[in-house]
Amino acid sequence: xxxxxxxxxxxxxxxxxxxxxxxxxxxxxxxxxxxxxxxxxxxxxxxxxxxxxxxxxxxxxxxxxxxxxxxxxxxxxxxxxxxxxxxxxxxxxxxxxxxxxxxxxxxxxxxxxxxxxxxxxxxxxxxxxxxxxxxxxxxxxxxxxxxxxxxxxxxxxxxxxxxxxxxxxxxxxxxxxxxxxxxxxxxxxxxxxxxxxxxxxxxxxxxxxxxxxxxxxxxxxxxxxxxxxxxxxxxxxxxxxxxxxxxxxxxxxxxx
Numbered sequence: 001x002x003x004x005x006x007x008x009x010x011x012x013x014x015x016x017x018x019x020x021x022x023x024x025x026x027x028x029x030x031x032x033x034x035x036x037x038x039x040x041x042x043x044x045x046x047x048x049x050x051x052x053x054x055x056x057x058x059x060x061x062x063x064x065x066x067x068x069x070x071x072x073x074x075x076x077x078x079x080x081x082x083x084x085x086x087x088x089x090x091x092x093x094x095x096x097x098x099x100x101x102x103x104x105x106x107x108x109x110x111x112x113x114x115x116x117x118x119x120x121x122x123x124x125x126x127x128x129x130x131x132x133x134x135x136x137x138x139x140x141x142x143x144x145x146x147x148x149x150x151x152x153x154x155x156x157x158x159x160x161x162x163x164x165x166x167x168x169x170x171x172x173x174x175x176x177x178x179x180x181x182x183x184x185x186x187x188x189x190x191x192x193x194x195x196x197x198x199x200x201x202x203x204x205x206x207x208x209x210x211x212x213x214x215x216x217x218x219x220x221x222x223x224x225x226x227x228x229x230x231x232x233x234x235x236x237x238x239x240x241x242x243x244x245x246x247x248x249x250x251x252x253x254x255x256x
Contacts, residue, residue, distance in 0.1 A: 023050040023253060024177040031132050034144070034228045035195075046132045051125060052250035054168040054179050055187060056116060058089075059101035061108065064116050066093055071112055080111035084243045104168050104185045104248040110240040113188045117251035124190035125252035127235075131228070134181040136174040153227045156183030182227070185248040192235040 028048040065071050065086075072093065073086040086107050090096025099105075108116075110124075117123050125133075137143035144150070171179045181187075189195075234247075 022053045024053050025050050025255065026129075026133055026176050026178075028132070031128065031135075033128060033131055035127075035131075035232065044128050046128050048255045049125070049129055050253040050255055051129065051133055051176075051178055052122075052252070053173070053177060055104040055185060055248045055250045056113075057101060057168050058095050058099045058103050058105045061105040061116060062089075062093065062095060062101075064119060068115070068119065071115060076112065078241070080241055081109040082241050082243055085109055085112065087243075088245070102168060104180070106185060106245055106248050107243040108188075108247070108249065109243050110188050110192065110238070113249040114190070117249075120251055122251035122253045124188055124249060126191050127189045127195060127232075129252055130181075130187065130189050133174070133176060133178050136176055136178070138172050139175055141175045150227070153182050185246050186231060186234055186244070188247065188249040189235065192238065193240070195232050195236040 026046075026049055028046040030043040031046050032043050069075060071081075073081070073089065074092045076085055084107055086092075088096075088098045088107055090099070095101060114124055135142045135144050137146070137149050140146075168180055168184065171183070173179050174181065238244075238247075
């Protein structure tokens with residue numbers, strides 16, 4: 001799927017949008033992804049970057065929509081936002097009972113999320129950046145080998161998705177100071193369309209997995225990391241105009 005549609009015609013100059021959430025700096029470094037890229041041997045390299053401490057909320061996105069009315073649900077082009085876009089809001093510029101201001105915004109397309117971040121002089125994080133940040137628990141920068149931590153994440157993901165979302169920022173910050181990376185909403189990444197993975201883990205190691213070809217082709221390297229597999233399968237099933245009731249986003253910034 002091509003994401004070459006230009007956003008330049010629908011974005012204000014950087015910094016003119018609604019104020020974004022606070023950012024924390026992550027140091028980056030050599031990182032072993034749970035995904036085995038065909039075109040990358042060994043660890044991936046994550047450059048230092050800044051990431052929003054919390055996902056974007058309804059209140060923040062409402063301020064963006066008011067400043068950028070082309071992203072109202074009644075005006076957004078259908079090629080960039082399907083009919084469910086912001087459908088839980090009471091109106092095009094009104095949140096209502098089903099969208100509390102402090103809850104993470106959902107029912108947003110990749111195009112809308114990318115436009116919001118660009119309006120803040122930012123961007124959506126890459127998958128490697130998101131995975132790097134999400135590998136940390138409250139005290140360790142990489143807790144992925146801890147079975148207790150993994151079970152906690154899986155318990156979060158096993159909760160019913162038809163219940164009201166908690167407000168953002170309730171979770172204890174991880175070792176980098178980032179909150180809500182697990183157990184609140186799924187999150188868009190800038191390169192989501194390159195996440196091509198076989199959802200059936202029994203096929204891992206099968207020579208036929210070469211059918212997933214190209215620069216972003218990958219397969220699960222860590223077969224026990226089902227939370228990552230679920231997230232990748234979710235993102236890889238979407239188109240850029242799609243929205244869901246449990247998919248939100250946060251922004252990132254490249255550091256000098």
